[in-house]
Structure formats: C-alpha cells, structure tokens
Amino acid sequence: MANLSQKLTRLLRGQLNLKLQRFNSTGCKLIYCEHGDPVKVIRKETETIPDPAKDEVLIKMLAAPVNPADINTIQGKYPVRPPLPAVAGNEGVGEVVSVGSGVTDFQQGDRVVPLVSALGTWRTHCILPKNNLLKVPKKLGLVEAATLSVNPCTAYRMLRDFVDLKPGDTVIQNGANSACGQNVIQICRAWGLRSVNVIRDRAGVNELRCFLKDLGATHVLTEEELRKTQIFKNGELDKPKLALNCVGGQNALEVMRHLQKGGTMVTYGGMSREPVTAPTSALIFKDVRIRGFWMTEWSKQNADSIDRFEMLEELISMMTSNELQGPAFKMVNFEQYKEALMNTMTIKGMIGKKYILEFS
Amino acid sequence: MANLSQKLTRLLRGQLNLKLQRFNSTGCKLIYCEHGDPVKVIRKETETIPDPAKDEVLIKMLAAPVNPADINTIQGKYPVRPPLPAVAGNEGVGEVVSVGSGVTDFQQGDRVVPLVSALGTWRTHCILPKNNLLKVPKKLGLVEAATLSVNPCTAYRMLRDFVDLKPGDTVIQNGANSACGQNVIQICRAWGLRSVNVIRDRAGVNELRCFLKDLGATHVLTEEELRKTQIFKNGELDKPKLALNCVGGQNALEVMRHLQKGGTMVTYGGMSREPVTAPTSALIFKDVRIRGFWMTEWSKQNADSIDRFEMLEELISMMTSNELQGPAFKMVNFEQYKEALMNTMTIKGMIGKKYILEFS
Known part of the structure; x- marks a missing residue:
C-alpha cells in the first residue's frame, strides 16, 4: 500500500x-x-x-x-x-x-x-x-x-551572544534607524530590554524619533543629546551592558563612554568609515570589551546548529505575531x-x- | 602538655x-x-x-x-x-x-x-x-x-586568562623591554610559547635585542622590522592568538594586524598616550577582540581564590629555579x-x- x-x-x-x-x-x-x-x-x-x-x-x-x-x-x-x-x-x-x-x-x-x-x-x-x-x-x-536571514538574525545574535542580558537591562546602539537597528529595537521590546537609540541629527528628526519609538525604542537621542543625557545619572536606566555599533569613529566613542564596567561594544558596521577607538583607560580600568560580529561567519560556523533553528523559529514567530516587522x-x-x-x-x-x- | x-x-x-x-x-x-x-x-x-x-x-x-x-x-x-x-x-x-x-x-x-x-x-x-x-x-x-605581586602576576594572568594557549602557540607584545614585558618573555619560554617582541628602534638596540633573547624571546623586532617581517608568512611561526599592548596608537595597530582570526589584544598600558584603534573590518571580518587588564582589579576580585595562590606558588617556583628573574x-x-x-x-x-x- x-x-x-x-x-x-x-x-x-x-x-x-x-x-x-x-x-x-x-x-x-x-x-x-x-x-x-x-x-x-x-x-x-x-x-x-x-x-x-x-x-x-x-x-x-x-x-x-x-x-x-x-x-x-x-x-x-x-x-x-x-x-x-x-x-x-x-x-x-x-x-x-x-x-x-x-x-x-x-x-x-x-x-x-x-x-x-x-x-x-x-x-x-x-x-x-x-x-x-x-x-x-x-x-x-x-x-x-x-x-529574514541577515538583519533580524544579526540583531538577535548580537543581543544574545556577547553579554548575559536580563529583562530591565539596557542596550545602547548607534545608527538606530538602520535595518538592523530597527530589529534591535523590536527584539529588545519583545525581550523586556531597554534600548537607548542614537541617531544623527537631521531634517525630520522628530518624525524619525516617533517612528523608532513606535517600534519600541525606550529612548531616541541625537548624538548631541547623548553627550548631555542624564538618563544614566538620574537612575532612570542602568548603564548599558551592551553597545551595538554600526558607525565607528567619534560616535562610537561617545556611545562607549556610557557602558557600564565590564560592558561590551559589538561592531557590525562602519558607516562613518572611521575605525573604533578605545581609550586605554576604558580598556584597563573599566574593562570595556571591544568585539565585532559578522552574521555570514556565524551562519557558516553554525550551519546545522540547534541555536540557528531556534533563532529562526523565534524570529518567525515574532514576525507572524507582529512583534517584529520587516x-x-x-x-x-x-x-x-x-x-x-x-x-x-x-x-x-x-x-x-x-x-x-x-x-x- | x-x-x-x-x-x-x-x-x-x-x-x-x-x-x-x-x-x-x-x-x-x-x-x-x-x-x-x-x-x-x-x-x-x-x-x-x-x-x-x-x-x-x-x-x-x-x-x-x-x-x-x-x-x-x-x-x-x-x-x-x-x-x-x-x-x-x-x-x-x-x-x-x-x-x-x-x-x-x-x-x-x-x-x-x-x-x-x-x-x-x-x-x-x-x-x-x-x-x-x-x-x-x-x-x-x-x-x-x-x-612579585604586580608585574609577574600581570604577565601570568594575561597569558592565562584571555586565550587558550598551547605549547608552540605564538604571543606578540610591544613594549617588550618593560618590566612586565620581560616577565612575559620568560613565562612564555617556561610554558613553551613562542614570543614575538616588538621594541622601539633606539641607540643600542642590538644590546637590548641580545638581552631580551637571553631572557628567552623567540624574536625581537623593531616597529620597522615588524612591518616587513616574513615570520608569519614563511610558516616559521603561527600567527599570534594573543597580543599584549602597553603602548597604544599606531604601534598597537601594527601589532594587531598580525593577530590570527579570532585573536585577542589585551591592553595593560598606554605609553604612547594614544588610544587603541581597531579597524572596523578587523573587528567584523577577523573577529579581533580588544580587551584590557588591570592586575589591581583582578587581585581584588580574586583575593582569596585558589587561582591566586596557585599563580603565586608557580611564579615563586619559577623564580627560585631561575626560570624567571626579577x-x-x-x-x-x-x-x-x-x-x-x-x-x-x-x-x-x-x-x-x-x-x-x-x-x-
């Protein structure tokens, strides 16, 4: 039969x-x-x-x-x-x-x-x-x-693989309006993480601010606002354990300054075409850790791993339930x-x- | 009684x-x-x-x-x-x-x-x-x-805590003539690690070269020689898994270039008063990792740890057997x-x- x-x-x-x-x-x-x-x-x-x-x-x-x-x-x-x-x-x-x-x-x-x-x-x-x-x-x-396979996965892995984040913890990122940045914001919201999102000042910045807040951004700050912000000093937010960088140069340095002791900055892009600069004192006395992430390499190393299929399943589930939009x-x-x-x-x-x- | x-x-x-x-x-x-x-x-x-x-x-x-x-x-x-x-x-x-x-x-x-x-x-x-x-x-x-408690311990921990080194592996360092650098050379020799030691060109550089080679340096290179060296290309040495940096700036960058994929640079000093700069591509595509180390903090965090007493015992034993000189x-x-x-x-x-x- x-x-x-x-x-x-x-x-x-x-x-x-x-x-x-x-x-x-x-x-x-x-x-x-x-x-x-x-x-x-x-x-x-x-x-x-x-x-x-x-x-x-x-x-x-x-x-x-x-x-x-x-x-x-x-x-x-x-x-x-x-x-x-x-x-x-x-x-x-x-x-x-x-x-x-x-x-x-x-x-x-x-x-x-x-x-x-x-x-x-x-x-x-x-x-x-x-x-x-x-x-x-x-x-x-x-x-x-x-x-599905590049930006949402990049955001997911960077939030999962470098630092042990718990609900309520803070993540800071620059280039927050990038395709990956938008995924970071939404995954942070879904996982109960607070996200501080840095963008360049530009025409229509308030429209962009609203767009990112609608995605779930806890705070959206221009580079200028980041320099003066009190959100980590007034106790509203813990200092970030994790910083995600797709810009580099001075912007990355300003973001790095806000990391807590032992915090990690993960670079996945370099839109400014400037390298990442870390002050000696931040490395030695604050134990700041500088890393990079490349989704292509991760996927190659984890082609058949359970981690990969769990990630894809979770992302798809977040997308079909409208927690994560394309x-x-x-x-x-x-x-x-x-x-x-x-x-x-x-x-x-x-x-x-x-x-x-x-x-x- | x-x-x-x-x-x-x-x-x-x-x-x-x-x-x-x-x-x-x-x-x-x-x-x-x-x-x-x-x-x-x-x-x-x-x-x-x-x-x-x-x-x-x-x-x-x-x-x-x-x-x-x-x-x-x-x-x-x-x-x-x-x-x-x-x-x-x-x-x-x-x-x-x-x-x-x-x-x-x-x-x-x-x-x-x-x-x-x-x-x-x-x-x-x-x-x-x-x-x-x-x-x-x-x-x-x-x-x-x-x-005993600062330089030998700093060298020991940096060689032990960041990268899994096996006999035959290569370590590269700048400021190799520093007090800590001399300890690095000798501990590398005792542990069967190859050390590539970068120094500034200076009057009497050959005398210094001999001194460091006598301590056990595998290679001693000036910054200029490092730029042209073939030792990692001709198969003589594996590319370093670990780089130790007490200089910063351009020198640290030149040292970083030689790291193997996934290699780590640990900063413990900044003699040039220049920060550590990492190219975006090295972070993303070579997975280079930038860290810092501060012995004072380690000792505080590990005051009564077994690791600490094992380290001190091993260092003292290396010193009394003349493998490690002050x-x-x-x-x-x-x-x-x-x-x-x-x-x-x-x-x-x-x-x-x-x-x-x-x-x-």
Missing part, C-alpha cells in the same frame, strides 16, 4: 515536474563576470532550468532584497568573493516547484528561504540541496521572509534591477527603503 | 615582642597629605609602632619598589585613591617581627609579601591582618619578592627616596631600572 502510494506520488510529481519544467524551462538570472560598478557589471542572462536531482529542490524565487553587502560583493569589496561568473544576491524567499526523488521534507507550493550565503538569489529559479532550505509559514510576510521597502520587478542597485548605492533617506526584487 | 607548650610559646613570644617593641617602638613612613608632584608632596614621618592585635602581624619592611603606578597614585592620576593622608607604596617584602595571639601561620623571621594593593609599603614597619600576607621562601631573592634594579636606602622618585618619573633608559627602597 505504502509502495503504491509512493509510486503514485512519484508519478504525480514527475508529471507536475514535467508540466512545470515545460512551463518554466527557461529562467533568468542577474550575473556579473567581473567586479566593478554594479550598474555596469551586472547583466541579465537566461538559463535552462534542469530537473532537480535526487536530494535537490527546484525553487521559483518570489522576492529577494538588494542589501548593501550585495553591492559590496559585486564591487569586490566584501570578504566573500564567489567564483566568477557569479549570480548576485544573498537573501530571498521562493516557492517549491518540484523536488528530487530523495526529498520528503518539502513539497510543491512550500515557501522556503535559502540558508546559504552568497548563493545567488537574484534569479527566477534556483536548484538547491534540500539541507540548505528552511520552510517558512505562508502567513509570514513576503518581505519578512525575503529579509523593513520599510520598495518592491520592484526583477527587470528593474538597475533602479534597485542605484538606489541602494545612494541610500541617503531617513529610513533607507530596502529594494526588493520581485520575480512574478 | 600541648597547653604548657602553647603557654610557653605565648610567653616567649610576649617577651620577644616586648624586646622588639622596645627596640623598634618608633618607625618611619613616607606619606602624602595631598596629591601632586611626588618629590614635593611626599614627606617622611615617624610613627609609634604598637603591638599587633590578636589576628595581626607586625612586619619590618625589607624592600619596596617604586613603580610608575605609585607615582600616578601620589599624583592623584590613578583610579586607586587611598584616603589622605596616605602612606605611599603598593608592593614590598618584609620580615615578621611579632604576631598577635591568634596568629599561628606566621612566626618571627618569616619573610612575607603583603597581598593588598595600595596598602602603603614605603614604611619601616607595618601591622597587617594575617590574611593579607603571603609567606615566601627565604631563597627567593629580595628583589623578586618585593616585586627586573634590573637599583637598591637605594629608604632615606634617599627622592632619588628613587625622580628617577622613576623620568625613566628613559633602555631597560628602565626599577628603584627599590631598602629599609635596613
């Missing part, structure tokens, strides 16, 4: 594959053959989509973001350098079209997120080993799914990739909109 | 105390009533030496070093600020003169090292709770005993403290001689 059922399933799947393959036998991908200006070196290419092999899954991509790190990778300025020619893109969400004969965990129509970095997600179709995919619920928003975004068709590339490179807005490529 | 023996001991001790007290009833100490230039604010004062109370020990100081941190403490520039007026001095070695009735672990003639920081060791006599003293063997050199020094009589202060403040030599006050 089981045998018969298996045979029928295989037969049915075979027919579906055949049908879909006929329908989708040609796909498109955005590739680059040399490093350089993304607008110049990226080009669209068609490709024939084969059937998935035994342990593989054929996916029709639904959405894939254009992240700053994708730009840097294409420019050859990122430590990850896929062999050329390479398909661009690092994140995304797709739908299972068909599966190989050895795949039982996925079926047609499942929504999946690839879990390998630098895979090349800017393509209409991709074939992936079954172990490199995470099935996500359909109630998870498309944008949330497409941008980034502000603009969805553009795959064909308009140049607009997405140019806008990601010149991002200057208050809350940079993430460009998401749509493949339908 | 035991009772009689105890009574006799007590009686005898009492007589000795009486005799010694009569002999030494007046002592001298170097005190300061305000912070400022040590040569100006330090003055000698006589004091009456009482009998030790039940759990106390009366010590006749034999030798006490003048450390740069002592100078900074007197100047009010150090985070440790004993209440004024204060007796200066932080380290030393003494001999037990008499003990209180509750003291059984020490007896007259024992050589002891005080284990509390900022105690005030620049005095002919001091009375200390028995728990604040470490008995050291008489075969331990006087200079080694007097300078610093180059100049012994001066207590009365000539001004010479010691002035020379410690203007230390410029190749291997700064440590001034040791002698009380006999």
Whole structure:
C-alpha cells in the first residue's frame, strides 16, 4: 500500500515536474563576470532550468532584497568573493516547484528561504540541496521572509551572544534607524530590554524619533543629546551592558563612554568609515570589551546548529505575531534591477527603503 | 602538655615582642597629605609602632619598589585613591617581627609579601591582618619578592586568562623591554610559547635585542622590522592568538594586524598616550577582540581564590629555579627616596631600572 502510494506520488510529481519544467524551462538570472560598478557589471542572462536531482529542490524565487553587502560583493569589496561568473544576491524567499526523488521534507507550493550565503538569489529559479532550505509559514510576510536571514538574525545574535542580558537591562546602539537597528529595537521590546537609540541629527528628526519609538525604542537621542543625557545619572536606566555599533569613529566613542564596567561594544558596521577607538583607560580600568560580529561567519560556523533553528523559529514567530516587522521597502520587478542597485548605492533617506526584487 | 607548650610559646613570644617593641617602638613612613608632584608632596614621618592585635602581624619592611603606578597614585592620576593622608607604596617584602595571639601561620623571621594593593609599603614597619600576607621562601631573592605581586602576576594572568594557549602557540607584545614585558618573555619560554617582541628602534638596540633573547624571546623586532617581517608568512611561526599592548596608537595597530582570526589584544598600558584603534573590518571580518587588564582589579576580585595562590606558588617556583628573574634594579636606602622618585618619573633608559627602597 505504502509502495503504491509512493509510486503514485512519484508519478504525480514527475508529471507536475514535467508540466512545470515545460512551463518554466527557461529562467533568468542577474550575473556579473567581473567586479566593478554594479550598474555596469551586472547583466541579465537566461538559463535552462534542469530537473532537480535526487536530494535537490527546484525553487521559483518570489522576492529577494538588494542589501548593501550585495553591492559590496559585486564591487569586490566584501570578504566573500564567489567564483566568477557569479549570480548576485544573498537573501530571498521562493516557492517549491518540484523536488528530487530523495526529498520528503518539502513539497510543491512550500515557501522556503535559502540558508546559504552568497548563493545567488537574484534569479527566477534556483536548484538547491534540500539541507540548505528552511520552510517558512505562508502567513509570514513576503518581505519578512525575503529579509529574514541577515538583519533580524544579526540583531538577535548580537543581543544574545556577547553579554548575559536580563529583562530591565539596557542596550545602547548607534545608527538606530538602520535595518538592523530597527530589529534591535523590536527584539529588545519583545525581550523586556531597554534600548537607548542614537541617531544623527537631521531634517525630520522628530518624525524619525516617533517612528523608532513606535517600534519600541525606550529612548531616541541625537548624538548631541547623548553627550548631555542624564538618563544614566538620574537612575532612570542602568548603564548599558551592551553597545551595538554600526558607525565607528567619534560616535562610537561617545556611545562607549556610557557602558557600564565590564560592558561590551559589538561592531557590525562602519558607516562613518572611521575605525573604533578605545581609550586605554576604558580598556584597563573599566574593562570595556571591544568585539565585532559578522552574521555570514556565524551562519557558516553554525550551519546545522540547534541555536540557528531556534533563532529562526523565534524570529518567525515574532514576525507572524507582529512583534517584529520587516523593513520599510520598495518592491520592484526583477527587470528593474538597475533602479534597485542605484538606489541602494545612494541610500541617503531617513529610513533607507530596502529594494526588493520581485520575480512574478 | 600541648597547653604548657602553647603557654610557653605565648610567653616567649610576649617577651620577644616586648624586646622588639622596645627596640623598634618608633618607625618611619613616607606619606602624602595631598596629591601632586611626588618629590614635593611626599614627606617622611615617624610613627609609634604598637603591638599587633590578636589576628595581626607586625612586619619590618625589607624592600619596596617604586613603580610608575605609585607615582600616578601620589599624583592623584590613578583610579586607586587611598584616603589622605596616605602612606605611599603598593608592593614590598618584609620580615615578621611579632604576631598577635591568634596568629599561628606566621612566626618571627618569616619573610612575607603583603597581598593588598595600595596598602602603603614605603614604611619601616607595618601591622597587617594575617590574611593579607603571603609567606615566601627565604631563597627567593629580595628583589623578586618585593616585586612579585604586580608585574609577574600581570604577565601570568594575561597569558592565562584571555586565550587558550598551547605549547608552540605564538604571543606578540610591544613594549617588550618593560618590566612586565620581560616577565612575559620568560613565562612564555617556561610554558613553551613562542614570543614575538616588538621594541622601539633606539641607540643600542642590538644590546637590548641580545638581552631580551637571553631572557628567552623567540624574536625581537623593531616597529620597522615588524612591518616587513616574513615570520608569519614563511610558516616559521603561527600567527599570534594573543597580543599584549602597553603602548597604544599606531604601534598597537601594527601589532594587531598580525593577530590570527579570532585573536585577542589585551591592553595593560598606554605609553604612547594614544588610544587603541581597531579597524572596523578587523573587528567584523577577523573577529579581533580588544580587551584590557588591570592586575589591581583582578587581585581584588580574586583575593582569596585558589587561582591566586596557585599563580603565586608557580611564579615563586619559577623564580627560585631561575626560570624567571626579577627586573634590573637599583637598591637605594629608604632615606634617599627622592632619588628613587625622580628617577622613576623620568625613566628613559633602555631597560628602565626599577628603584627599590631598602629599609635596613
């Protein structure tokens, strides 16, 4: 009986594959053959989509973001350098079209997120080993799914892996309006942590302040306000145990000053292009600890770890219960990739909109 | 019988105390009533030496070093600020003169090292709770005993507490000719670690190179040589897991560049008066970790820990077996403290001689 059922399933799947393959036998991908200006070196290419092999899954991509790190990778300025020619893109969400004969965990129509970095997600179709995919619920928003594996995970790990934080503890961060910063604010709220969020003074700063407070920020301070703040002196908040830095330079130093004894600053970006500077006295007498975090490396080291799947499960649950919302975004068709590339490179807005490529 | 023996001991001790007290009833100490230039604010004062109370020990100081941190403490520039007026001095070695009735672990003639920081060791006599003293063997050199609790301990802990080092691993340090640096070299040799020692180019650099190599340095490099060195590229040495920094600024940055992925730089001094600067990429992509170490704080946190006594025992054993030699020094009589202060403040030599006050 089981045998018969298996045979029928295989037969049915075979027919579906055949049908879909006929329908989708040609796909498109955005590739680059040399490093350089993304607008110049990226080009669209068609490709024939084969059937998935035994342990593989054929996916029709639904959405894939254009992240700053994708730009840097294409420019050859990122430590990850896929062999050329390479398909661009690092994140995304797709739908299972068909599966190989050895795949039982996925079926047609499942929504999946690839879990390998630098895979090349800017393509209409991709074939992936079954172990490199995470099935996500359909109630998870498309944008949330497409941008799940970098920013929310970075925020989650930085809040979890460096310092033992308990509800009521304070976290301070600069660049609080960054995509990752917005995740930090929301995860802090969900976990009962107080967040002090530092932003640059700018036109419309109060609008930004309101936006971040709505996300759950305990305090939003400009750099100038941070210098004069009394919130750590008047007993309102404990000094932060953890500081998250994506700016560097003088701004990072001002943030570091507020850390409590033995506190840690974790750097995950350097928007000012200035290094992180630590006063000798802070290192020796305050035992301030300076670290860095890179999600790509963590994911590589923890590819099959329980920690990773627990994290993804918790993040998805936070997203589907609306505790954690995806980034502000603009969805553009795959064909308009140049607009997405140019806008990601010149991002200057208050809350940079993430460009998401749509493949339908 | 035991009772009689105890009574006799007590009686005898009492007589000795009486005799010694009569002999030494007046002592001298170097005190300061305000912070400022040590040569100006330090003055000698006589004091009456009482009998030790039940759990106390009366010590006749034999030798006490003048450390740069002592100078900074007197100047009010150090985070440790004993209440004024204060007796200066932080380290030393003494001999037990008499003990209180509750003291059984020490007896007259024992050589002891005080284990509390900022105690005030620049005095002919001091009375200390028995728990604040470490008995050291008489075969331990006087200079080694007097300078046991800061530099050798700092070197030991930095080599032990930050990174898991195994024989054959590499440690890199700058300011390698400092008092602590010399300890680092010798402990590395004793533990089978390779040490790469960075020094400033200077007149007589080859003499210094020989001196440090004789102590056990694997390599001694000037800053210029460090920039061009092939020792980590030609496979001779693994890249360092640990870097020790007492200089800061550009020098620390050059040293940091050689750390292996995940390596740690520990700062314990800042001779250049420049902060420690870490490139954002080193933090994120190389997972370089920046820490600081302060022996005073460690000793406070680990006052009665097994770790502390194991460390002291191991260091003393290394010293008595000549694996670890004390610093180059100049012994001066207590009365000539001004010479010691002035020379410690203007230390410029190749291997700064440590001034040791002698009380006999």
